Amino acid sequence: QLQLQESGPGLVKPSETLSLTCGVSGDSIDTSKYCWGWIRQAPGRGLEWIGSQYHRGRGHYNPSLKSRVTISFDAAKNQFSLRLISVTAADTALYYCARETTSDYFDFWGPGALVTVSS
Amino acid sequence: DIVMTQSPDSLAVSLGERATINCKSSRSASGSNIGNSLAWYQQKPGQAPKLLIYWASTRQSGVPDRFSGSVSGTDFTLTISSLQAEDVAVYFCQQYNSTPWTFGQGTKVEIK
Numbered sequence: 496q497l498q499l500q501e502s503g504p505g506l507v508k509p510s511e512t513l514s515l516t517c518g519v520s521g522d523s524i525d526t527s528k529y530c531w532g533w534i535r536q537a538p539g540r541g542l543e544w545i546g547s548q549y550h551r552g553r554g555h556y557n558p559s560l561k562s563r564v565t566i567s568f569d570a571a572k573n574q575f576s577l578r579l580i581s582v583t584a585a586d587t588a589l590y591y592c593a594r595e596t597t598s599d600y601f602d603f604w605g606p607g608a609l610v611t612v613s614s
Numbered sequence: 615d616i617v618m619t620q621s622p623d624s625l626a627v628s629l630g631e632r633a634t635i636n637c638k639s640s641r642s643a644s645g646s647n648i649g650n651s652l653a654w655y656q657q658k659p660g661q662a663p664k665l666l667i668y669w670a671s672t673r674q675s676g677v678p679d680r681f682s683g684s685v686s687g688t689d690f691t692l693t694i695s696s697l698q699a700e701d702v703a704v705y706f707c708q709q710y711n712s713t714p715w716t717f718g719q720g721t722k723v724e725i726k
Contacts, residue, residue, distance in 0.1 A: 499662075534717075541706075541717055541718065541719040541720065542706060542708075542717035542720075543717075544714055544715040544716065544717070555713055557713070557714040558714060559714070591662070591663070593663075596668075598651075598668065598669075598710065599651075599710035599715065600653035600665065600668045600708060600710050601653070601655075601663075601665065601708070602665050602668075602674070603662075603665075604655075604662040604663045604664070605662055606660070606661060606662045607662065
């Protein structure tokens with residue numbers, strides 16, 4: 496059974512960079528069958544897709560965040576990461592990593608990691 | 615962006631009774647609808663979201679058959695035919711017809 500687990504700092508200062516990692520077990524991230532993505536949920540708000548990326552290929556990103564987002568991979572550790580630069584309080588959210596099928600729905604999610612942006 | 619609007623925001627249903635959740639999609643900038651490019655997810659407190667249904671009506675492997683999905687134009691429905699205690703959760707829809715993928719705001723299902 497595939498499992499995903501987010502990890503990273505729970506507190507980030509405004510204007511700094513948010514970095515989260517998603518550890519994957521039960522499947523290899525080095526596959527063309529799936530891409531790997533990030534979704535977030537701000538307090539009291541709905542879910543917002545951030546972006547998704549194939550390990551060896553194309554990615555797609557939410558235009559509202561694209562200029563600040565990077566998704567990268569570490570195949571040796573079977574994990575992928577999110578980097579969001581120049582954060583503000585509006586980036587405070589529960590961040591989920593997930594596996595995205597080639598049809599573009601998400602078939603497995605991590606439990607989420609809360610990140611607060613505050614000085 | 616395509617806006618997904620769920621209704622109701624919450625509902626309370628007696629055990630064994632039917633629960634129905636609706637999700638309506640706006641049209642894309644080109645005027646087209648999302649077809650059947652819709653998924654439903656279940657999220658229990660403190661847990662990861664779980665895929666229930668994709669392509670509007672296809673149940674994910676292992677999902678009980680009391681969960682079903684349907685579509686009529688831009689209106690999508692998730693039905694729990696006989697609510698069980700373990701079905702207490704927040705349910706949300708997602709369109710994957712055109713980027714950015716967007717989600718409904720969620721519907722909380724409780725026991726009456």
